[in-house]
Amino acid sequence: MKKHVVIVGGGFGGLSAAKKLSRTDFKVTLIDKRNYHLFQPLLYQVATAALSPADIAYPLRSILRGANIEILLGHVNEIHKEEKWLTTLEGSRIDFDYLILSCGSTYTYFNSPQWEKFSPGLKNITQATEIRRKVLLAFEQAERESDPERRNALLTFVVVGGGPTGVELAGALGEIARFSLIRDFHNINPGAANVILIEAGPRVLATMPEDLSNEAVKQLQDLGIDVRTNSRVMEVSDEGIKVGEEFIASHTILWAAGVAAVSINKKLDVDLDKQGRVIVQRDCSLKNHPDIFVIGDQAHYEYGPQNTVLPGLAPVAMQQGRYVAKIIRKGGTPLERDHFQYVDKGQMATVGRSRAVAMYKGIHITGFLAWASWLFVHIYYLIGFKNRISVLFQWAWTYLTFKRGARLIIENESNWVNDQGSEEKHSELTAPPIQ
Amino acid sequence: MKKHVVIVGGGFGGLSAAKKLSRTDFKVTLIDKRNYHLFQPLLYQVATAALSPADIAYPLRSILRGANIEILLGHVNEIHKEEKWLTTLEGSRIDFDYLILSCGSTYTYFNSPQWEKFSPGLKNITQATEIRRKVLLAFEQAERESDPERRNALLTFVVVGGGPTGVELAGALGEIARFSLIRDFHNINPGAANVILIEAGPRVLATMPEDLSNEAVKQLQDLGIDVRTNSRVMEVSDEGIKVGEEFIASHTILWAAGVAAVSINKKLDVDLDKQGRVIVQRDCSLKNHPDIFVIGDQAHYEYGPQNTVLPGLAPVAMQQGRYVAKIIRKGGTPLERDHFQYVDKGQMATVGRSRAVAMYKGIHITGFLAWASWLFVHIYYLIGFKNRISVLFQWAWTYLTFKRGARLIIENESNWVNDQGSEEKHSELTAPPIQ
Numbered sequence: 001m002k003k004h005v006v007i008v009g010g011g012f013g014g015l016s017a018a019k020k021l022s023r024t025d026f027k028v029t030l031i032d033k034r035n036y037h038l039f040q041p042l043l044y045q046v047a048t049a050a051l052s053p054a055d056i057a058y059p060l061r062s063i064l065r066g067a068n069i070e071i072l073l074g075h076v077n078e079i080h081k082e083e084k085w086l087t088t089l090e091g092s093r094i095d096f097d098y099l100i101l102s103c104g105s106t107y108t109y110f111n112s113p114q115w116e117k118f119s120p121g122l123k124n125i126t127q128a129t130e131i132r133r134k135v136l137l138a139f140e141q142a143e144r145e146s147d148p149e150r151r152n153a154l155l156t157f158v159v160v161g162g163g164p165t166g167v168e169l170a171g172a173l174g175e176i177a178r179f180s181l182i183r184d185f186h187n188i189n190p191g192a193a194n195v196i197l198i199e200a201g202p203r204v205l206a207t208m209p210e211d212l213s214n215e216a217v218k219q220l221q222d223l224g225i226d227v228r229t230n231s232r233v234m235e236v237s238d239e240g241i242k243v244g245e246e247f248i249a250s251h252t253i254l255w256a257a258g259v260a261a262v263s264i265n266k267k268l269d270v271d272l273d274k275q276g277r278v279i280v281q282r283d284c285s286l287k288n289h290p291d292i293f294v295i296g297d298q299a300h301y302e303y304g305p306q307n308t309v310l311p312g313l314a315p316v317a318m319q320q321g322r323y324v325a326k327i328i329r330k331g332g333t334p335l336e337r338d339h340f341q342y343v344d345k346g347q348m349a350t351v352g353r354s355r356a357v358a359m360y361k362g363i364h365i366t367g368f369l370a371w372a373s374w375l376f377v378h379i380y381y382l383i384g385f386k387n388r389i390s391v392l393f394q395w396a397w398t399y400l401t402f403k404r405g406a407r408l409i410i411e412n413e414s415n416w417v418n419d420q421g422s423e424e425k426h427s428e429l430t431a432p433p434i435q
Numbered sequence: 436m437k438k439h440v441v442i443v444g445g446g447f448g449g450l451s452a453a454k455k456l457s458r459t460d461f462k463v464t465l466i467d468k469r470n471y472h473l474f475q476p477l478l479y480q481v482a483t484a485a486l487s488p489a490d491i492a493y494p495l496r497s498i499l500r501g502a503n504i505e506i507l508l509g510h511v512n513e514i515h516k517e518e519k520w521l522t523t524l525e526g527s528r529i530d531f532d533y534l535i536l537s538c539g540s541t542y543t544y545f546n547s548p549q550w551e552k553f554s555p556g557l558k559n560i561t562q563a564t565e566i567r568r569k570v571l572l573a574f575e576q577a578e579r580e581s582d583p584e585r586r587n588a589l590l591t592f593v594v595v596g597g598g599p600t601g602v603e604l605a606g607a608l609g610e611i612a613r614f615s616l617i618r619d620f621h622n623i624n625p626g627a628a629n630v631i632l633i634e635a636g637p638r639v640l641a642t643m644p645e646d647l648s649n650e651a652v653k654q655l656q657d658l659g660i661d662v663r664t665n666s667r668v669m670e671v672s673d674e675g676i677k678v679g680e681e682f683i684a685s686h687t688i689l690w691a692a693g694v695a696a697v698s699i700n701k702k703l704d705v706d707l708d709k710q711g712r713v714i715v716q717r718d719c720s721l722k723n724h725p726d727i728f729v730i731g732d733q734a735h736y737e738y739g740p741q742n743t744v745l746p747g748l749a750p751v752a753m754q755q756g757r758y759v760a761k762i763i764r765k766g767g768t769p770l771e772r773d774h775f776q777y778v779d780k781g782q783m784a785t786v787g788r789s790r791a792v793a794m795y796k797g798i799h800i801t802g803f804l805a806w807a808s809w810l811f812v813h814i815y816y817l818i819g820f821k822n823r824i825s826v827l828f829q830w831a832w833t834y835l836t837f838k839r840g841a842r843l844i845i846e847n848e849s850n851w852v853n854d855q856g857s858e859e860k861h862s863e864l865t866a867p868p869i870q
Contacts, residue, residue: 035575035844052487054841061619062838070621073575073844092579125845140470140508144527184496186505386832386840393828397821403497405821406489409470409508410560 002027005328006086006096008076010037010060012314013102013296016321022067024329029070029094035059038125039382041314042391044165046128047254048172049136049180049404053125055391058384076103076264081289098291098328101264102321105277105297105312108260115236119253122165129410131254135173136409138252139181142188153249155193158241160233161257162199162206164349167216169254170197171351174223179402196226196250198243200257203229205357207311208347212357215366219355233257259312261298273300273309282339284324290334295320303342314381315345350374353399437462440763441521441531443511445472445495447749448537448731451756457502459764464505464529470494473560474817476749477826479600482557482566482689483607484615484839490826492560493819511538511699516724533726533763536699537756540712540732540747543695550671554688557600564845566689570608571844573687574616577623588684590628593676595668596692597634597641599784602651604689605632606786609658614837631661631685633678635692638664640792642746643782647792650801654790668692694747696733708735708744717774719759725769730755738777749816750780785809788834 003026007014010032021028039056046053060071074088085095107121120127120134135157142154157177159170177193184190197204197220203213204220204227217227228243235242240249261276270286271279277300278286284299286292296317301310310316323340330337346360348370356370365373375395382388394405438461442449445467456463474491481488495506509523520530542556555562555569570592577589592612594605612628619625632639632655638648639655639662652662663678670677675684696711705721706714712735715721719728719736731752736745745751758775765772781795783805791805800808810830817823829840 035571035842052489052841053845054487054843057843059619059842061616062842065618072579073572074579090579125843136470137508144507144509144525181496183500184494386829386836386838389828390825390840393824394821401821403821405825406487407470407494407497408489408492408560410488 003097004029004095005098005100006031006094007100007102008032008086009102009104009296009298010034011040011102011104011296011317013317013321014100015060015063016318017100017102017295017325018064018069018321019067020322020325021328022064022069026098026328027070028068029072029096030060030064031072031074031076031088031094032060033073033075035061035073037063037383039387040123041378042382043122043125043128044168044172046125046406047122047131047135047169048176049132049407050172050398051391051394052406053129055387055394056382057125058387063383079264079268081268081286081292084291099293100321100324101278101292101294101298102296102317103262103264103298105259105261105275107255108258108275109255110258112236115233116255118236118238119160119241119255121255122169132406133409134252135176136407139185139188139190139193140409141251143185144187149249151188152194153240154251155188155190156196156240156248156250156252157193158196158198158248158250158253160198160241160253160255162197162201162204162227162229163256164205164347166197166199166256167204167220167349167351169256170195170225170227171220171223171355174220174225175352176404178224180404180407194226195224196228196248198231198233198241199227199229200232201229205349208349208357208359209364212359212364212366216349216351216357219351219357219366222355223352259297265298275300283327283334283337284320284340285334293324295324301340303340310342311347313347316342319343348374348377438532439464439530440533440535441466441529442535442537443467443521444537444539444731444733445469446475446537446539446731446752448752448756449535450495450498451753452535452537452730452760453499453504453756454502455757455760456763457499457504461533461763462505463503464507464531465495465499466507466509466511466523466529467495468508468510470496470508472498472818474822475558476813477817478557478560478563479603479607481560481563481841482570482604483611484567484571484842485607485833486826486829487841488560488564490822490829491817493822498818514699514703514727516703516721516727519726534728535756535759536713536727536729536733537731537752538697538699538733540694540696540710542690543693543710544690545693547671550668551690553671553673554595554676554690556690557604567841568844569687570611571842574620574623574625574628575844576686578620579622584684586623587629588675589686590623590625591631591675591683591685591687592628593631593633593683593685593688595633595676595688595690597632597636597639597662597664598691599640599782601632601634601691602639602655602784602786604691605630605660605662606655606658606790609655609660610787611839613659615839615842629661630659631663631683633666633668633676634662634664635667636664640784643784643792643794644799647794647799647801651784651786651792654786654792654801657790658787694732700733710735718762718769718772719755719775720769728759730759736775738775745777746782748782751777754778783809783812 007030036057042056045051074090077087077089079086109115138154145151173195177190181190205213231243278294279300284293297312348358350356354368356374358365358370442465471492477491480486509525512522512524514521544550573589580586608630612625616625640648666678713729714735721727732747783793785791789803791809793800793805
């Protein structure tokens with residue numbers, strides 16, 4: 001009988017492993033709670049109305065068509081490490097010989113989960129369209145607001161977290177206000193919007209060299225963005241955000257800080273790091289469970305002479321996925337396995353048009369060249385011929401016209417039943433934004 | 436002081452009026468609950484995963500940029516006909532000299548509003564993505580269902596209503612099952628799905644000539660769709676639908692029947708027809724209120740020697756919008772106004788690739804030519820250069836590959852707070868589909 005490899009999660013890591021295991025002597029099952037692979041690095045472009053969700057998401061069944069891999073839409077519930085089987089919330093029981101966990105990560109609101117209500121994160125499509133709605137709606141509400149203080153709060157956008165996502169979000173918000181909306185309103189000047197980027201640490205893009213951090217800050221400031229490092233968030237409410245001792249009145253606070261692991265890790269009964277990631281062996285397996293692997297953002301992998309922890313980047317997950325697939329195919333005893341070798345593909349972040357920073361093998365690039373590389377790499381790795389063309393087209397259009405192609409505020413709209421005169425709906429629109 | 440024209444609703448009617456009134460001596464305000472114009476005729480393509488919402492929706496502010504028209508995002512609440520002012524739910528009070536109401540229509544579930552829960556309609560983007568989710572999820576659930584009876588119910592899709600939307604939805608569902616998904620599943624054969632179209636009247640596309648109705652039925656049957664005319668819906672539940680005496684077990688029932696007017700009509704205190712539409716004068720105005728106009732789907736307009744009521748089509752709304760703008764610009768007393776003259780632009784409906792029916796000035800067209808005309812007309816009227824290119828590209832892609840570009844099941848996904856071990860979410864996925 002064929003040995004059964006079960007992969008949980010169809011992100012960069014899981015998908016790379018699945019592809020490497022397709023058409024082999026293994027039976028392979030991929031379990032994901034979504035029916036699509038999400039190209040997470042471009043999610044902020046959905047949140048900022050440049051792309052549509054379908055541009056950065058591609059059905060798993062289409063990607064793996066003909067790969068002879070079983071795909072199951074479901075949520076993993078319990079994992080029995082010793083007996084080697086797992087269950088899903090949907091009621092399936094699945095036995096495995098090998099298990100690859102690649103479930104990604106989420107944001108943490110530190111010890112204040114109640115902040116999430118006022119400050120959505122950016123990890124999935126629902127959150128991205130919700131952020132898009134919130135941002136566009138703030139301009140609409142400002143347009144009809146006569147009180148200058150409230151209008152100011154509506155036109156103040158705060159991004160918490162100076163990692164790549166936070167930098168990219170803040171940059172895109174700056175561009176929306178300054179270019180995309182500039183001529184669309186009568187009573188407000190969208191260009192007067194304040195975009196503030198808050199970072200608790202001493203610099204943005206902390207995983208990059210200092211000169212690139214400084215360059216990114218310069219690029220952000222060119223776009224009129226107020227970058228505040230060494231700033232600690234003390235409180236978030238529907239009225240604004242308290243940073244250190246200062247209160248900033250803002251209607252739109254976006255969260256891109258603090259990485260936390262997925263909840264399944266706690267159920268695994270293994271060693272976790274401070275962020276809740278699973279501490280894995282040199283072959284990405286669990287201690288004493290050489291047939292269970294954890295890869296990508298979900299894993300804590302120490303590497304190199306200084307035992308640095310590998311960052312939560314797509315290349316890390318992809319390389320680990322391919323590596324694990326290779327050692328499974330190879331077979332043999334765990335002792336015979338080569339350790340995982342990480343090949344550093346560099347890092348990059350974009351701030352806006354012709355504004356970006358990148359590093360590759362010790363070379364630091366900024367400005368247009370970095371931005372062009374960023375475009376190329378992201379198009380190259382985007383899955384699906386159609387998505388590549390579509391994204392290219394929309395980027396070209398946005399570049400030439402300064403417009404944004406997906407400027408939709410989508411509410412949970414009234415349906416027939418609710419339309420019969422009820423007035424409690426559309427609370428977001430109805431309620432005065434800041435009281 | 437400039438006279439103030441207030442337009443409610445940025446659909447085909449309201450937008451046509453607004454454009455005709457731009458850069459005139461009138462102050463013009465357009466109020467809509469959405470920030471975008473929705474190209475409703477293609478909404479079924481979002482519901483069937485061919486297009487993304489942003490392809491058929493375009494920001495009102497972009498369309499009317501430079502038109503010198505004030506745009507207000509809001510919900511009209513009360514209209515004071517005599518005193519000529521209205522209020523919005525958001526708290527604005529707006530005086531007007533002329534009022535143009537173009538608020539469209541919704542579906543009616545006759546006297547059974549409780550059916551809506553099991554059978555979503557298709558009037559807005561939220562509903563379209565919800566239908567897309569429901570349809571794609573049914574295939575996923577069928578894939579992991581072992582009970583043949585339940586699997587059958589999951590693979591049975593019922594569309595209620597044989598108008599253009601119902602015909603187009605049923606046709607697209609037939610194509611999804613037969614072409615798009617055919618090689619994507621292991622345990623089920625999507626091609627074996629049943630698509631049933633239910634029509635209470637004696638024929639589908641009742642507003643078209645009989646030979647075209649018959650041709651559409653033939654085209655639907657070619658796609659394997661079970662077309663049932665003279666069939667009355669008796670009951671809809673989460674287990675299926677009762678049609679006449681027969682019970683059809685189905686997990687996916689879509690509603691495209693019964694037109695009802697929007698709720699504001701009841702507040703107007705004017706004569707309404709059976710469907711709740713406002714009965715208007717020959718100049719589209721309200722009786723005794725010559726400065727208040729109702730146009731498009733919201734209006735009941737009798738026309739021609741037989742006093743036929745104009746159908747709820749985009750060309751009717753657009754012509755009425757332009758007509759009303761013209762008589763407002765002309766001024767003069769109501770008695771001097773020319774009556775509205777309707778120019779019949781024909782009708783068309785598409786069933787699938789190379790399958791359509793169309794009529795224009797007494798000429799009946801079917802098959803490829805009708806389909807090509809349908810494509811041309813819809814691309815031509817679609818607003819925005821970018822949307823046209825994008826839709827053209829996606830159609831070409833779907834035509835060549837038989838794939839669908841927006842096959843996303845988007846749930847209200849877990850966020851960090853909810854991810855901490857709660858299990859009551861994802862009820863749709865968790866619960867056995869048919870109990």
